[in-house]
Each structure stands twice: as structure tokens, then as C-alpha cells.
Amino acid sequence: MTDRLAGWYLALYPEKCSYTAQAVRIPMKDGIDLAADHYQPTNMPDSSEQAPLLLIQTCYGRGEAMAIFNARLYAARGYQVLFVSSRGTFGSAGRFDPGRDEQSVSRDIVKWMRAQPWYPGSFATAGASYLGYAQWALLHDPPEDCVAAVIPTGLHDLSRQSWGTGSLLLQRIKWSDLIVHQEDPSVGFLARLWSLATTTRSDGLKKVLEGLPLLDNVKGYFAGRAPWIEDMMTRSDLDDPYWAPTQHEIALERVNIPILLFNGWNDLYSRQVQTFDAYRRLKERGCDVGLTVGSWGHVETSGMKTLPSILSFLDSYVARSQVPDPLLARIFVTGAQEWREMASWPPATVPLTAYLHGDGTLGPRGPSEDIATSSFTYNPADPTPTVEPRTDDNGILAKRKDILVYDNSPLETDLEVMGQPVINLEHSSDIPFVDIVVRLSELDPITGASHSITEVCQALDPNRAAAPLRLELCDCAHRFRKGMSIRLTVAGGSSPMYARNLGMEGNRVLGSTFRPSRHTISYSEGLSYLTLPISEEYRD
Numbered sequence: 001m002t003d004r005l006a007g008w009y010l011a012l013y014p015e016k017c018s019y020t021a022q023a024v025r026i027p028m029k030d031g032i033d034l035a036a037d038h039y040q041p042t043n044m045p046d047s048s049e050q051a052p053l054l055l056i057q058t059c060y061g062r063g064e065a066m067a068i069f070n071a072r073l074y075a076a077r078g079y080q081v082l083f084v085s086s087r088g089t090f091g092s093a094g095r096f097d098p099g100r101d102e103q104s105v106s107r108d109i110v111k112w113m114r115a116q117p118w119y120p121g122s123f124a125t126a127g128a129s130y131l132g133y134a135q136w137a138l139l140h141d142p143p144e145d146c147v148a149a150v151i152p153t154g155l156h157d158l159s160r161q162s163w164g165t166g167s168l169l170l171q172r173i174k175w176s177d178l179i180v181h182q183e184d185p186s187v188g189f190l191a192r193l194w195s196l197a198t199t200t201r202s203d204g205l206k207k208v209l210e211g212l213p214l215l216d217n218v219k220g221y222f223a224g225r226a227p228w229i230e231d232m233m234t235r236s237d238l239d240d241p242y243w244a245p246t247q248h249e250i251a252l253e254r255v256n257i258p259i260l261l262f263n264g265w266n267d268l269y270s271r272q273v274q275t276f277d278a279y280r281r282l283k284e285r286g287c288d289v290g291l292t293v294g295s296w297g298h299v300e301t302s303g304m305k306t307l308p309s310i311l312s313f314l315d316s317y318v319a320r321s322q323v324p325d326p327l328l329a330r331i332f333v334t335g336a337q338e339w340r341e342m343a344s345w346p347p348a349t350v351p352l353t354a355y356l357h358g359d360g361t362l363g364p365r366g367p368s369e370d371i372a373t374s375s376f377t378y379n380p381a382d383p384t385p386t387v388e389p390r391t392d393d394n395g396i397l398a399k400r401k402d403i404l405v406y407d408n409s410p411l412e413t414d415l416e417v418m419g420q421p422v423i424n425l426e427h428s429s430d431i432p433f434v435d436i437v438v439r440l441s442e443l444d445p446i447t448g449a450s451h452s453i454t455e456v457c458q459a460l461d462p463n464r465a466a467a468p469l470r471l472e473l474c475d476c477a478h479r480f481r482k483g484m485s486i487r488l489t490v491a492g493g494s495s496p497m498y499a500r501n502l503g504m505e506g507n508r509v510l511g512s513t514f515r516p517s518r519h520t521i522s523y524s525e526g527l528s529y530l531t532l533p534i535s536e537e538y539r540d
Contacts, residue, residue, distance in 0.1 A: 166459025378492025
């Protein structure tokens with residue numbers, strides 16, 4: 001009954017069959033074994049062949065809530081599912097070391113799977129978030145019998161997620177807190193998972209993340225329960241050998257199977273842009289790849305809004321029970337509040353340039369500026385707060401003096417931005433150790449509400465040359481409506497999304513002292529400007 005209600009709620013097609021679930025142990029080459037459940041459809045109309053098989057690996061357990069969305073709904077629609085717990089989690093032996101074992105573990109699972117009497121000769125992979133990362137780890141060396149993959153909001157490089165901006169993503173600490181407590185009795189796992197996926201804030205960790213040195217505070221909080229935490233926090237160099245087992249970008253060069261990717265504009269993790277990077281590279285190589293991006297957060301993207309499309313893809317490319325539709329880019333355009341289908345993302349665009357002016361306006365380049373520069377001071381003792389996707393950033397930032405704000409005149413016609421905006425800044429600072437955060441928003445000039453659309457955060461190289469900055473913001477698809485204004489903000493931090501830049505030499509997680517930084521933007525040479533990719537087809 002639970003399965004049927006879940007299928008109805010998610011608008012899935014009716015169940016085809018019953019199924020059985022059998023607990024199994026999967027041996028690894030190092031002598032430990034993993035806990036897994038094998039789901040097998042029963043009472044199928046045509047039982048002459050083995051049912052198609054999905055491999056799904058999870059670090060979040062195989063209990064009812066996880067099993068419904070990752071195994072049972074598939075099994076009731078004719079798929080075998082091998083649902084495997086990661087090393088050191090939920091009955092699997094060994095130690096959990098985030099991201100570092102999935103590649104070798106995946107190979108051992110596939111080797112064991114092939115020897116089972118129920119193996120149909122090929123398989124596909126599925127699963128979102130960390131479950132998606134496990135798929136990329138497997139595809140680092142793609143098995144010949146893996147025929148398709150569905151990867152909602154999945155990363156292929158944990159080093160980039162952690163330190164790719166040059167600033168430590170503090171969600172990694174919040175996620176570690178979820179992992180170490182998820183098997184504790186009465187822990188409220190689903191509530192913790194929801195909090196992790198929907199907000200950067202954490203009341204329980206607030207004091208931990210505010211104290212200095214950050215590493216000492218975090219280690220004291222975990223008290224040895226997250227043995228990976230020190231390496232993750234201190235190894236800021238992406239070329240450090242520590243990160244090599246977590247870097248699977250090579251999969252984008254090797255894989256050649258149908259792949260369906262999902263992301264959400266409101267997903268906190270989509271700011272890491274890896275789904276878009278994967279799509280672009282696979283598309284460049286001519287791979288059969290689809291992309292769906294909705295106005296969703298992490299949970300909706302992981303399955304609550306995507307399972308009907310996932311099943312349609314699997315039925316086409318794995319079960320082969322229907323003729324496959326072409327794999328397109330299916331994109332929800334915010335502002336317009338409508339879906340678009342296109343052959344590829346981004347669509348054809350034309351650049352629109354808007355210059356930053358010293359009076360706080362954004363618009364066409366004019367004569368020499370009366371105001372040649374603007375400055376703000378970033379203070380690590382009172383860091384600029386994070387603005388979460390699609391929230392009113394004016395309410396958060398209006399009274400702060402540590403940001404610069406630029407608005408254009410109200411638009412006389414609709415304007416659609418499709419792709420990655422680019423910001424060029426003639427920027428300088430009084431100390432070399434600084435971050436820069438640039439955010440694009442839509443401002444309602446009447447109400448004063450300003451809603452975040454996309455952003456970029458980057459720690460600047462302390463040895464950088466004296467040249468204008470060029471930064472790409474994350475992808476977006478947004479219609480700025482007639483009468484609205486485009487707003488651009490420039491700041492020196494985003495807390496608690498990222499660890500504060502203390503303004504001191506060395507790794508910021510080790511520092512116990514800090515100093516403010518003074519940022520200056522220059523306008524006189526016309527080198528500070530925003531370039532927007534404007535849709536050709538839908539520009540009104």
C-alpha cells in the first residue's frame with residue numbers, strides 16, 4: 001500500500017508486478033563484505049527472461065524511506081534492483097571514507113553481480129546526490145555491460161565540491177554531521193537530511209562554525225567520529241594526492257552510453273556547476289545525453305519531481321519497452337515560469353553588456369565617471385551572509401555596508417538570460433588574501449524585493465597579477481520581466497556557505513586571527529562590466 005501511495009503521489013504509471021527483497025552480502029577484494037538488498041520482480045507477464053537490472057549504491061541506508069524511492073518503486077515496475085550500502089554504513093563492513101573507495105568498490109560489486117544467476121547480462125545505474133557520485137566513480141572505467149545511467153544532482157569530483165572555489169564549502173561539515181549521526185537511535189535522519197538539502201544554516205553547528213581556529217572547533221565537535229574531517233578541511237590544493245580517488249572527470253571522456261542528468265535552480269549544490277560541466281563535455285563528444293533542470297531544490301531534483309522522467313528513460317534505454325524519445329535539454333525558465341525543450345543547452349544567445357557605474361547604476365557605457373571608484377570593507381568578525389537561491393536578498397543585505405549594489409533602470413521589455421553570465425571587474429584590495437562574491441538578482445523597483453538568480457564565489461590568488469578579474473557565474477535561465485530591474489551585487493564573502501577568508505596567509509581553517517580587507521572597484525577605464533547571454537529566440 002505504501003508503494004502504491006508513493007507512486008500515486010509522484011504521478012508514476014501503475015505498478016506492473018509484485019516483488020521480493022532478499023538480503024545479500026557482497027564480498028570485496030580486501031576481505032570485507034557489503035550489505036545489500038536484491039529486489040526481484042515477480043508475477044511478470046513475460047517471465048522467460050531475467051528482468052532488467054539497476055545498480056544503486058547509497059551511504060544513507062536501505063530503510064523504508066530510502067528503499068521506496070531507490071528500489072521498491074522500480075521493482076514494482078519490472079526492474080531488478082541491487083541496493084547496496086557503502087562501506088562502513090548500515091551493516092556494510094569496513095570504514096566509511098567519503099568518496100575515496102567508491103571506484104574500487106563499484107568494480108567489486110559488478111564482478112560479483114555478473115556471477116549471480118539472476119544477472120541479465122547488462123545493467124544500468126541510478127541514484128541522486130552521493131548516489132550519483134557513486135555512479136561517476138563506476139564510470140571512471142566504464143564497464144562494457146553498463147548500458148545507461150541516470151544521475152540527478154550528482155557530482156563527479158568531490159575535491160571541486162569541497163575546495164573548488166578556493167574556499168571550503170561548509171556544507172561538507174554539515175553533511176559529515178549527518179553521516180556520523182545517521183545510525184544513532186532517534187536521530188531524526190530524514191529531518192537532518194531535509195535540513196542539509198534545503199538550507200546552509202545549522203543551529204546545532206552555528207557556534208562550531210563561528211569559532212577559531214575552525215579546524216580545532218570542528219575536530220572537538222566530532223570527537224573522532226568523522227576521521228576524514230581533518231584531511232577534507234586542510235587539503236585545499238586540488239592536486240593533492242589525497243583527492244585523486246575522488247576525482248572522476250575522466251569519466252566524461254570515457255563513457256559512451258545514454259545518460260540523463262538532472263539539476264535544480266534552487267539546489268544549493270547546483271552552484272558547484274558540475275552537472276552543467278558534465279552535460280557540456282558529453283554533448284561536445286557527441287554522447288547521447290539529456291539534461292533536465294527545474295525550479296527545484298535538492299530533494300525535488302533527487303526524485304520527488306523527477307521520477308516519472310527517470311522511469312521513462314529507463315523504460316526506453318534499459319527495459320526497451322518503449323521507443324525512446326530524443327534526449328533533449330528540458331529547462332524551466334524562471335520569471336517566465338515555463339518549460340522549454342531545446343536540442344542542447346545553452347541555446348543560441350547574443351551578448352548584452354552592462355557597465356558598472358560609480359553611482360550604483362548598471363547600464364550602457366557613458367562618459368568618464370564623476371565617481372572613479374567604489375569601496376567596501378569585508379570584516380571576518382561580521383561576515384557577509386549567504387543568500388540562498390530565489391530568496392529576497394534585499395531583506396538580508398539591505399542594511400549592510402560590506403557590499404556594492406548596482407541596478408539598471410526598469411526594463412522596457414522582457415529580457416531572457418540563458419546560460420552563464422560573465423563579470424569583469426577592475427578590482428583591487430589592500431591585502432592579497434580576499435574572496436569575491438558576485439550575485440545577479442531581479443529587483444522589483446516598487447516593492448524593493450530582490451531575488452537572487454545566480455552567483456559566483458571565488459578566493460582570489462594572493463599572487464595574482466594586476467589585471468581585471470573575469471569570473472563566470474553559474475548557469476541560469478531567467479526572464480527579467482518588463483518593469484523589473486537587473487541587480488548586481490559585489491561582496492567579500494558568503495557565510496555560512498563558505499569558510500570565512502580571515503585575511504591572513506595560510507589555510508583559513510587553521511587561523512586564529514583575522515583582519516578586515518578593503519575592496520575597491522574602478523570604473524574610469526570601462527573595465528568593470530557584466531555580460532549577459534540573451535536568448536535570441538525568446539527575447540521580446
